[in-house]
Amino acid sequence: MFADEPGYFLLACVLVPIGVGIVWLIVWWIKTRCTLLTVGEERVLLSRGVFSKERLEIELESIRTVRIDQSFVDRIFNCGVLKIYTAGDNPELVQKGMPDPERLRSALRS
Template identity: 30%
Template sequence: MGLPADQLSPGETVILEMHEHWKHLLGAILICLAALVGLAVVLAIGPDDGFFAWLDTLGWVAFAGVVLVFGVWPALAWWNRSYTLTSERLATRTGILRRSGRDIPLNRINDVAFDQGILDRIVGCGTLRVSAASEEGTVVLKDIPQVHQVSLRMNELVRQIGDR
């Protein structure tokens, strides 16, 4: 779900297409697992008949709601948030129902930096900060897989553009 071919200019090639690391979904996964445990408890202790028999149905409805809001929606948002590095620009695209994007020409990039916390180092991702000569300033790309290689490749492309 990166940059479509019809949005590339003539001669422009895609170098890297990235999504945030799956680590970004850990909170959503844990919430869904907690909802599953809650559903199991409700189904185990809820009576099969009598006045409180509706608790089973309520448990299923609550579980479905939690999974949709805290599981499916964040997963769709993660899937639809992409970063594309081309031979001419860095393109960011976000949104499910309403799409938005930002393109930074490589010749406008001043600085490329990265940060990594302890968990980031363990799973191999990090935050990439791209400073551009524009009103918007710095673009922060969180949880980028292999942030060292992405930073190095972006610096190489910026240097090549500057040498032209």
């Protein structure tokens, strides 16, 4: 969580004595734990959500572009934003806070 958004994480830690920070960190942790990205042999599956689930499947053969966006802090902590394009100018899948994005890109390309 720190690697994904270090500024928000530090702000939440500062707010822990007030009580707001601990709630913020717990909700953030639950959201993080309930997000799963799976790269299979034929498709990519993204599943996220706590009470209501969102599932997105993309066939590997229909992937046109895989884009990884990393800020300077993201590069230090080896994480980034994954964007998968199939057709058109808008990404079909956008997921923040992905660890080791270069390994993920190579898995999607092979």
